[in-house]
Amino acid sequence: MKIEQLRYVIIAPEAEVVKWQAAFAKIAPTLTLEVGPLVEAPETVSILLLWNHPAGCLKAFTNAQLIYSLGAGVDHLMRDPELPKHIPICRIVDPLLSFSMSNYIIFALLYYHRKWDKYVADQKAQIWDHDAPPEIPIKVGILGLGTLGQDAAIKIKHLGFDVVGYSPSPKPLTGIQTFHEGQIDAFLASCNVLVCTVPYTSATHGLLSMTLFKKLKKPTFLINASRGKVQKSQDILQALEMGILTGAFLDVFEQEPLPKESPMWQHPKIYITPHVASITNPQAGAKQMLKNVQALLDHKPLEHQVNPSKGY
């Protein structure tokens, strides 16, 4: 059996479908990417490519062999109670994804470290202040040491910053102190820039809350480039108000797009981007996916397989 002989169905918003079809046309022109959820003979479909699929639509694909999330996050899959758990589920972890994510995080932390707000205001007012210290001393905490969190931790360390990391299971990283289960308070007490790179699961729902903010070293700058439901917007606003947080650089929000009436838009200490920290590159993703389909046919181990019991 060859990878071209399998049937592939994509179930995703229109814009995503167009991007992935174009990518497959380039990478594997002999392969057809059918658009679901309504296709003929769904029982002969092998590979499902999913992004925000409608609940209930997976039932028909009774002989699917592999499910692929079209991004790094899999929360959109996990919330479907009918998601088949007996077949492998994989996610895209392309190198460009960590390139973009880490550079987004580094931009956000240098924005704070290098006092960019001050220099923007000074330029506007034509003030030449050579004598003020141009940097804020920071110790960076990476909350979540998955593929993306580790990449960010290593790169930030390489730039010369003190870095600590937290992840439920021990993840040793050269030159970086890491904390695990039971040590989260010690982790939080040790850093004053908190970078959130956790997956969204029932365990991380609402994790970025006042309770957590109070445990960090002051003043604390928050960067969230993971998932919006990991944070409590009201708590971020309140923590800024109380001076517990000194700023928040946010790519994700509890509700996306961020509603027009949100007070976050015009908050002088909140920096907003529209969930663009890391956009999956479909061509790199398609290559990775087909390599995994080949591994499946060869009965070899798959890369970037999701553990459904953990939820990521």
Next chain:
Amino acid sequence: MKIEQLRYVIIAPEAEVVKWQAAFAKIAPTLTLEVGPLVEAPETVSILLLWNHPAGCLKAFTNAQLIYSLGAGVDHLMRDPELPKHIPICRIVDPLLSFSMSNYIIFALLYYHRKWDKYVADQKAQIWDHDAPPEIPIKVGILGLGTLGQDAAIKIKHLGFDVVGYSPSPKPLTGIQTFHEGQIDAFLASCNVLVCTVPYTSATHGLLSMTLFKKLKKPTFLINASRGKVQKSQDILQALEMGILTGAFLDVFEQEPLPKESPMWQHPKIYITPHVASITNPQAGAKQMLKNVQALLDHKPLEHQVNPSKGY
């Protein structure tokens, strides 16, 4: 002879003197840092610490054994025709200097790469634009591969960017294509973000000019964190006007402080900082200096010695 038995004289602006005296008090409390240029028995002074000394004041120090620049740049020394050239001249190259310089440069290039102007404007207008590509593809050229330029090149490469470098003499760097004497046009034609980290010498005076800008890949973003006299402000303004440059992130200016009447202040495509990319940390610098004084007494090779014939 011990390092404490030598006489040290600092000749620098008041603010610098205060900082270095504090640093020496911490690092070497038994050592006296006398403030010049007017001191008793200048002929018994061994070590001169200089930053923007008044011309002509060095004559009296007839038995100086070592001259130290209190920063990475030595142009302030070289412009004094009476600078003694028969004794070693060293400059501070502390690790924090490259920490700060590289992070400044990386902030500036991510500012452009991650389209920060767009996202600031979008936030202000409450626009959630998830679909626009969030990054500008860039290839980074480092003009000047001294200690600071090399550090920046290596770190930017480590972040996943394509990096090329230029330096008059060949400087091989792993994974980075480098150009040298005679290849500057090929270097310029290969990159669309130009980072200037050259020393200021007669050869680099006015180097960043229209002639040079025209040779770069379009659209070009300029970052100058070296010395102001390396650039021609009028040419930068004109190149922006003509669309040859798409933006300029400048830490240095031909005249500093930047004059109030300069059109650069309010230019929407010029990002100004007041010569703060890299500030020498006096304690780290003092340690490095005393290590070199010890080497001098031991007749061992000195670190970071300047070549006066090259001017850096």
